[in-house]
Amino acid sequence: xxxxxxxxxxxxxxxxxxxxxxxxxxxxxxxxxxxxxxxxxxxxxxxxxxxxxxxxxxxxxxxxxxxxxxxxxxxxxxxxxxxxxxxxxxxxxxxxxxxxxxxxxxxxxxxxxxxxxxxxxxxxxxxxxxxxxxxxxxxxxxxxxxxxxxxxxxxxxxxxxxxxxxxxxxxxxxxxxxxxxxxxxxxxxxxxxxxxxxxxxxxxxxxxxxxxxxxxxxxxxxxxxxxxxxxxxxxxxxxxxxxxxxxxxxxxxxxxxxxxxxxxxxxxxxxxxxxxxxxxxxxxxxxxxxxxxxxxxxxxxxxxxxxxxxxxxxxxxxxxxxxxxxxxxxxxxxxxxxxxxxxxxxxxxxxxxxxxxxxxxxxxxxxxxxxxxxxxxxxxxxxxxxxxxxxxxxxxxxxxxxxxxxxxxxxxxxxxxxxxxxxxxxxxxxxxxxxxxxxxxxxxxxxxxxxxxxxxxxxxxxxxxxxxxxxxxxxxxxxxxxxxxxxxxxxxxxxxxxxxxxxxxxxxxxxxxxxxxxxxxxxxxxxxxxxxxxxxxxxxxxxxxxxxxxxxxxxxxxxxxxxxxxxxxxxxxxxxxxxxxxxxxxxxxxxxxxxxxxxxxxxxxxxxxxxx
Amino acid sequence: xxxxxxxxxxxxxxxxxxxxxxxxxxxxxxxxxxxxxxxxxxxxxxxxxxxxxxxxxxxxxxxxxxxxxxxxxxxxxxxxxxxxxxxxxxxxxxxxxxxxxxxxxxxxxxxxxxxxxxxxxxxxxxxxxxxxxxxxxxxxxxxxxxxxxxxxxxxxxxxxxxxxxxxxxxxxxxxxxxxxxxxxxxxxxxxxxxxxxxxxxxxxxxxxxxxxxxxxxxxxxxxxxxxxxx
Numbered sequence: 001x002x003x004x005x006x007x008x009x010x011x012x013x014x015x016x017x018x019x020x021x022x023x024x025x026x027x028x029x030x031x032x033x034x035x036x037x038x039x040x041x042x043x044x045x046x047x048x049x050x051x052x053x054x055x056x057x058x059x060x061x062x063x064x065x066x067x068x069x070x071x072x073x074x075x076x077x078x079x080x081x082x083x084x085x086x087x088x089x090x091x092x093x094x095x096x097x098x099x100x101x102x103x104x105x106x107x108x109x110x111x112x113x114x115x116x117x118x119x120x121x122x123x124x125x126x127x128x129x130x131x132x133x134x135x136x137x138x139x140x141x142x143x144x145x146x147x148x149x150x151x152x153x154x155x156x157x158x159x160x161x162x163x164x165x166x167x168x169x170x171x172x173x174x175x176x177x178x179x180x181x182x183x184x185x186x187x188x189x190x191x192x193x194x195x196x197x198x199x200x201x202x203x204x205x206x207x208x209x210x211x212x213x214x215x216x217x218x219x220x221x222x223x224x225x226x227x228x229x230x231x232x233x234x235x236x237x238x239x240x241x242x243x244x245x246x247x248x249x250x251x252x253x254x255x256x257x258x259x260x261x262x263x264x265x266x267x268x269x270x271x272x273x274x275x276x277x278x279x280x281x282x283x284x285x286x287x288x289x290x291x292x293x294x295x296x297x298x299x300x301x302x303x304x305x306x307x308x309x310x311x312x313x314x315x316x317x318x319x320x321x322x323x324x325x326x327x328x329x330x331x332x333x334x335x336x337x338x339x340x341x342x343x344x345x346x347x348x349x350x351x352x353x354x355x356x357x358x359x360x361x362x363x364x365x366x367x368x369x370x371x372x373x374x375x376x377x378x379x380x381x382x383x384x385x386x387x388x389x390x391x392x393x394x395x396x397x398x399x400x401x402x403x404x405x406x407x408x409x410x411x412x413x414x415x416x417x418x419x420x421x422x423x424x425x426x427x428x429x430x431x432x433x434x435x436x437x438x439x440x441x442x443x444x445x446x447x448x449x450x451x452x453x454x455x456x457x458x459x460x461x462x463x464x465x466x467x468x469x470x471x472x473x474x475x476x477x478x479x480x481x482x483x484x485x486x487x488x489x490x491x492x493x494x495x496x497x498x499x500x501x502x503x504x505x506x507x508x509x510x511x512x513x514x515x516x517x518x519x520x521x522x523x524x525x526x527x528x529x530x531x532x533x534x535x536x537x538x539x540x541x542x543x544x545x546x547x548x549x550x551x552x553x554x555x556x557x558x559x560x561x562x563x564x565x566x567x568x569x570x571x572x573x574x575x576x577x578x579x580x581x582x583x584x585x586x587x588x589x590x591x592x593x594x595x596x597x598x599x600x601x602x603x604x605x606x607x608x609x610x611x612x
Numbered sequence: 613x614x615x616x617x618x619x620x621x622x623x624x625x626x627x628x629x630x631x632x633x634x635x636x637x638x639x640x641x642x643x644x645x646x647x648x649x650x651x652x653x654x655x656x657x658x659x660x661x662x663x664x665x666x667x668x669x670x671x672x673x674x675x676x677x678x679x680x681x682x683x684x685x686x687x688x689x690x691x692x693x694x695x696x697x698x699x700x701x702x703x704x705x706x707x708x709x710x711x712x713x714x715x716x717x718x719x720x721x722x723x724x725x726x727x728x729x730x731x732x733x734x735x736x737x738x739x740x741x742x743x744x745x746x747x748x749x750x751x752x753x754x755x756x757x758x759x760x761x762x763x764x765x766x767x768x769x770x771x772x773x774x775x776x777x778x779x780x781x782x783x784x785x786x787x788x789x790x791x792x793x794x795x796x797x798x799x800x801x802x803x804x805x806x807x808x809x810x811x812x813x814x815x816x817x818x819x820x821x822x823x824x825x826x827x828x829x830x831x832x833x834x835x836x837x838x839x840x841x842x
Contacts, residue, residue, distance in 0.1 A: 007807070007814060008690065035688035035817075037802075037824035056805045094803035094828075096821060099687070 008033070008098075015053060015075045017118040020578055021109055028108050033098045044089040050099040051119070052079040057095025061087050080119045114579070145230050145244050146223040148259070149252025155179050156250065157210060159187055164206040167195055177241040179250055180214045186243055186250045188214030220245045221254065228300050230254050235267045235313055267293060267310040274317040279325070280385045283318055287389040290314055291565050294352060298562040304555040305526060312348040316341070316440050318389055319358070319382070323441045326381040334371050335363040339382070339441035342398060346438035347508070348524050349554075352561050352571045356383065356391040357398045357433055359405040361446045366408040379406055398433055412450050420457040423467040432471060435512055436523050451521065458516035462606075465517045469606035472509030473599055477592035478502045496574035499560070503553035503588075506595050507546060510602055514538065517606070525550060546598050549591035556584060618648045624767045634761060635726070641733040646769050647740045649839035653827060656838060658683040658742040658771065659735050660820035662812045663749050670755035674698075678728060679813025680735060681820050683742065686827060686834075688820045695813035696731065697722030726760055729753075736768065740838065744795050744819040746772040769838070773798070773822050776841050780826065798822055802829070 008030045012018045018026065035055070038044060044059070046052065054076050061070040061078065063086065071092070072078060078089060080102075109115050155175060157166055159182045170178060170192065180188040190210060198204055198213040219237055221230050223246040230242055234256050244252035256268050270289055277283045290311060297307040323339050343357040344350040360379060362371075379400035387393050400406045407415075419431045435454070439447035458464060478497060497503075511528040514520075520531045526547050533543035560579070561571035580588065622645065628634075629642040647656045661680045667673035675698050682692035699722040723731070732753070743749040750770060757766050774793055791797060795818055796806065802825035807818045827833045830840075 031691045033690045035690060035821060035824070036686065037804075037821060037828050039802075039825070039828040042828070057803060094825065096804055096825075098690075 011055065011075075012053075016581060017112075017115045019581065020112055020114050025109055029100065029105065032104050032108070033100045035096065035098055037094070037096050038091045040091050040093050040095070042091045042095075044091065046079045046084065046089060047099075048085065049102050050079060051077060051102050051105065053077050053098045053100065055096040055098060057091060057093040057097070059095060059097075060090050060092045062090070063087050077119075145221055145225055145227060145242070145254045146246075146252055148227055148254055149244055150255070150258065152250070152252050155253050156181060158182075159211040159214070160209045162207050163195075163199060163204065163210050163213060166190065166210045167199075167206070176255070177253070178210075179218075179243050179253060180210055181250065182211070185248065186218070186220065186245065187211070188216045189218035189241060189243065190214045191241060218243060220250075222246070223251055227254075227259055228297075228302055228306075231259050231268055232306055232310065234259070235271065235310065267313055270314050271317045274314070274321050277321055277325075280322070280388055283321060283385065284388050284390075287314075287318060290390075291352060291571075294558070295562055295565055298558060304551055304558050307558055308349045308351055308554070311352070312345055312350040315345050315350050315354070315391065318391075319345075319386065320441050322382040322385040322389075323378065325385070326378045329381065330374060330377050333378075333442075334374055335365045335367075336443035336446065337362045337366075337375065338439045338443050338447040339400070340437050340439050340447055342433050342437045344436075346436045346523050349508070351558055352565075354391060355394045356386045357394050357396075358382070358386075358400050359398065359434075359437070360400040360407075361412055361439075361450060362406065362408045363443070363446060364408045364410050375406055376401065376403075396430065396433070409446055409450055413453055416450070416454050416457065420454070420461050420464045423464050425467060425470070428464075428467050429471050429474075432468070432509070432512070435516060436508075438523055455516070455519045455521060459519040465513065466606045468509075468513040468516060469602050472506065472513045473603055475501055475506045475509070476599070477506055477595040479589075479592055479596055496576045498573050499553060499557040499575050500573035503592065503595070504550065504557065506599060507550040507553070510546070510595070510598055513602060513606065542598065542601075545594045549594040552587055552591045553595075556580065556588060618646075621646055621767045621769070624765070628763060628767065631761065631763065635730055635733075637730040637733040638761065641737045642767070644738045646738070646767065647838055649837065649842065651838050652834070653836045653838060653841060654686050654834045657739040658820070658823070659739045660688075660742040660816045660823070661732070661735075661749055662743065662815040662819060663752055664810065664812045664815075665748065665752060668748070670751040675725070675728065675752055675756075677722070677812045678732070679811065679816045681813070681817050682735075682739070683820050683823065686824060688817065688824070693813055693817065694735075695811075696728065698728045699724055725756060729756055729760060740769040740771055742771050742773070742819060742823055744773045744815075744822065745793075746770050746775070769842070771823070771838075771841050773819055773826065776823070776826050779841075780829070795819065795822065799825075802826070 009023075009026050012026050012029055012033075013021075018029065021029065033053075040057075054072060054074055056074055058071065058073045059076075059078060061072065061084070070078075078084065079099075106116075155178050157169065157178050157180060159180050166178060170176070177189060177191040179186055180190060188211065190213060194213045194215070199206060204212060219233060219239055219242060221233060221242045221244055223244050233242060234240060240256040242254050243250050244254060256272075259268060270286060270293060273286050274283065277286060293314065294307065294311060297310060302310075319339065319341060327333065338361040339358065340346075340361055341358050344354055345357065360375060362375065366375075383393065383399045383401045393399065398405060415431075416434070419428055419434070435458075437447075437451070508525050511525045511532075514532050514537060515522065515528040518532060518535060518537050520528055520535075522528045522531050529538065529543050529547055529550075532538040533540055538546075556575065557573060560573075560575045563579070564571045577585070625642045625646070629639055634642075659680055659682055661678060663675045664677045665673050665675050677695065677697045679695040680692075681694070682689045741749070753766055753768075754764050758764050773795075777793060777798055795815065799805075799807070799818060799822055802822065804818075804821055804825060807814055827836060827841075830836050
């Protein structure tokens with residue numbers, strides 16, 4: 001009686017892309033494999049008719065002049081790229097590895113596309129992007145800000161320096177900002193803009209000390225942070241210069257221009273391009289860069305939260321620019337209004353494949369006879385423009401061009417009064433999108449006055465809360481999915497898992513329900529959960545678990561979309577379980593369990609079950 | 613002088629092959645020349661072999677299973693991995709069931725001892741035997757030869773990874789196995805993955821991997837000759 005070498009087979013099964021093989025194919029691969037060993041510091045001689053897989057240990061791959069290309073370990077392959085014969089492969093640990101005859105291997109599993117693709121077009125592993133000294137832009141942005149810092153001298157002046165001489169210095173050295181120190185410590189920053197807005201506009205005497213016009217306590221970034229992080233601070237806080245500090249001492253400065261030179265698809269760059277775009281056509285061109293932005297962010301191993309934030313920032317900028325272009329075209333608004341986005345963009349959770357959701361809140365001075373034409377034109381212009389930029393018309397018609405969603409504050413208040421005080425399950429389900437809203441242009445006081453009324457009502461109305469909770473329980477995480485393959489039969493691809501509907505949405509709904517019941521004004525899901533934990537509406541542990549689960553599910557989803565983009569496919573939310581790595585599957589299972597636990601607690605909490 | 617051992621093996625092979633009533637596989641084995649001590653390790657094929665037994669005494673205990681793999685050109689050929697259950701015609705005690713995880717039923721379905729020997733002769737033909745702590749495998753093979761064919765001391769070339777390690781560490785080889793010399797302890801020293809012991813085939817593979825590691829740690833691995841490891 002013979003038995004198989006189950007351990008080797010299991011190791012192979014847990015190695016990408018062999019997880020796509022069935023058991024009998026795996027058995028065959030084990031059979032054709034050979035095992036070999038090299039002690040550390042051995043330079044390997046590779047045979048071109050083999051591919052290699054590390055069982056244990058580590059191998060360093062370097063090119064000419066010892067430039068490190070890759071450092072690989074357990075479960076990693078080598079020796080399959082055509083150019084690898086040019087590189088030195090050195091064991092940096094004692095290494096046990098398998099070698100597999102190429103031809104036999106590809107004959108065995110060659111018809112499986114994923115395996116072909118894996119060995120034909122392999123992106124560097126995560127360990128690579130941090131270790132490699134490859135000169136590509138991604139890696140540069142992954143470098144610390146200190147490495148990108150400019151020479152610091154022209155940028156530092158004392159706080160008692162007269163305004164006039166600072167202006168001269170900046171002009172001479174051709175710099176756009178200086179950092180001001182008081183007793184050697186950073187106390188402020190002055191950009192060239194300050195000379196217009198303060199010195200000239202406010203008529204400040206230019207012999208006064210520079211401290212008069214400086215921005216006090218400027219934002220800073222720590223010296224070990226990456227260029228990506230600097231970019232995000234700049235994008236969020238709308239600044240273009242960041243002093244670099246080390247233990248409270250200024251050690252450098254990084255500017256948006258420095259970062260721009262490193263990368264042309266980054267969020268700061270795209271937003272500044274959007275702000276300068278003169279027509280829809282230009283915006284349309286720029287919006288084509290969004291997938292690239294996502295790919296870069298994924299390659300740079302950015303956190304999913306930051307990726308969604310940067311994609312949302314671009315979406316927001318396009319909205320804003322379109323409204324501005326509309327105003328340029330149709331003239332100044334006759335009464336004030338607020339342009340409000342809803343859904344994922346409002347939550348700053350937009351990734352790819354989004355439709356548009358927006359509405360207008362008009363001042364109560366609005367007179368439909370006189371003003372309707374103007375606002376409808378604005379709305380139509382923006383909605384059409386968004387559609388052209390790839391934010392397709394909302395299938396549910398939640399768009400400002402729809403008369404119903406372009407109303408004065410008082411009408412909006414009535415809508416919400418109806419939804420909250422006499423909820424109808426179906427109507428409320430459709431309306432749930434209106435509970436994630438953010439004003440991004442115009443008179444935000446209109447928006448805030450509405451929002452405060454909404455939260456006041458949702459906090460008090462337990463019947464409404466129960467309805468919301470009940471809605472939130474409609475989408476169940478697919479517990480047992482990987483065991484039973486209970487699939488989402490409604491989806492276009494029946495063998496795939498809808499990670500948005502069954503993974504992300506349940507958490508969003510959960511956070512919304514709790515946030516509204518507690519009068520929390522945050523809209524972002526993670527912010528909402530954090531706010532809940534802070535006011536003790538959720539335990540620290542539950543909050544942290546929910547956030548982890550949410551982030552993990554979203555990460556898998558974003559990676560899936562990035563992969564589709566790479567393969568020139570239309571990105572979607574349907575993830576084939578086969579494409580998920582076995583370890584990720586386990587984590588996904590855990591994440592779904594956390595979400596389910598959260599849901600059942602919520603059900604009890606809001607008495608939601610009585611409605612179902 | 614250095615060839616004396618080789619020639620001794622050779623002449624013994626010839627002598628034994630004249631015995632009557634030997635199975636064909638044994639005659640074949642005896643007719644094929646064994647690796648000689650001046651051969652380079654890299655050019656020798658090794659049969660890594662492991663027995664699971666009911667105890668340590670070849671006279672009173674029995675082999676319950678054996679597993680093996682083959683090393684060629686200093687690489688393990690996983691196509692050659694194999695494992696057989698042997699029917700010892702004796703009851704298993706509860707103690708050794710728990711060590712080897714082979715149940716009585718499984719043992720009953722196994723091959724006979726003489727079938728086992730024929731399999732081993734086939735596999736070992738022209739190859740060196742590779743084991744960890746040769747006391748067991750050598751002892752049992754010789755005892756079975758005595759029982760079945762009436763001779764002791766089957767001519768074979770045996771490499772023992774435990775002895776190799778002792779030589780490397782300049783330690784005197786002893787006929788017991790200290791904990792520090794157990795397979796897993798040695799594997800760990802060479803950064804080899806931990807392995808759940810006591811499955812004959814996995815143990816044979818584990819021994820083979822250890823041997824590759826030991827060779828890799830010697831000076832000029834590809835020039836090492838057999839006599840340097842026995």
